[in-house]
Amino acid sequence: MPRKIDYGKLMHRAMRGLIQDVLADVAEHGLPGEHHFFITFDTGHPDVAMADWLHDRYPEEMTIVIQHWFDALEVRDDDFSITLNFGDNPEPLVVPYDSIRTFVDPSVEFGLRFESHEAEDDDEDAPMMEDAEPDEDGERARGDAEVVRLDSFRK
Numbered sequence: 001m002p003r004k005i006d007y008g009k010l011m012h013r014a015m016r017g018l019i020q021d022v023l024a025d026v027a028e029h030g031l032p033g034e035h036h037f038f039i040t041f042d043t044g045h046p047d048v049a050m051a052d053w054l055h056d057r058y059p060e061e062m063t064i065v066i067q068h069w070f071d072a073l074e075v076r077d078d079d080f081s082i083t084l085n086f087g088d089n090p091e092p093l094v095v096p097y098d099s100i101r102t103f104v105d106p107s108v109e110f111g112l113r114f115e116s117h118e119a120e121d122d123d124e125d126a127p128m129m130e131d132a133e134p135d136e137d138g139e140r141a142r143g144d145a146e147v148v149r150l151d152s153f154r155k
Contacts, residue, residue, distance in 0.1 A: 015112050016097040024075040026066070034107040036067035045099035047079065051091050061101060064093065 022037075040063040041048065043055055054062070064084055066073075071083040071090065079096040104111040 012114060015114070016100065019097060019100065019103050019112070020075060020077075020080070023073065023080050027073040027075050031067070035105055036065065036107060038102070038104040038106065039064050039066065039095070039100060040102040041095050041099040042101060043099075045096055047094070047096040048099050049081075049092075049094035054086065054091060054093075063102075064095075 040061055042060070043050065043058050043062050044060060050062075064082075066082065066084075069085050072092065073082045074080060078098075079094055081092060081094045083090050083092045085091075100114060102111065102113045
């Protein structure tokens, strides 16, 4: 069996690591300047923890804003927890990095979008690059590339 490099999975892991690093810095030092985050996540993910009334209101996905008021931000290897204010009602949330669909910091026009969560767990569907053998012209076959587009997050 030829050796395969799973670039899609590696890239998703790296991008989630970036989110973890950013949140860890915010937990330690607070939000710098005008930075703030919109994080959309899959509320149906089995490791998401949130109040039942929030899950009933957002059964598929939810976007949270980390900006003016947040408390108890704890960053761990697989998830982060945070308390946010929902109509003067502080509620704790646990958000696994695997549940994140988008991460946006509009203050600097930065954004990440995760296209598929299922593909990461199913090696057959994940984008992969095989060690390609040269064809008769000496050219190596090229695999499909996954492109991360940030244009949709720009103002």
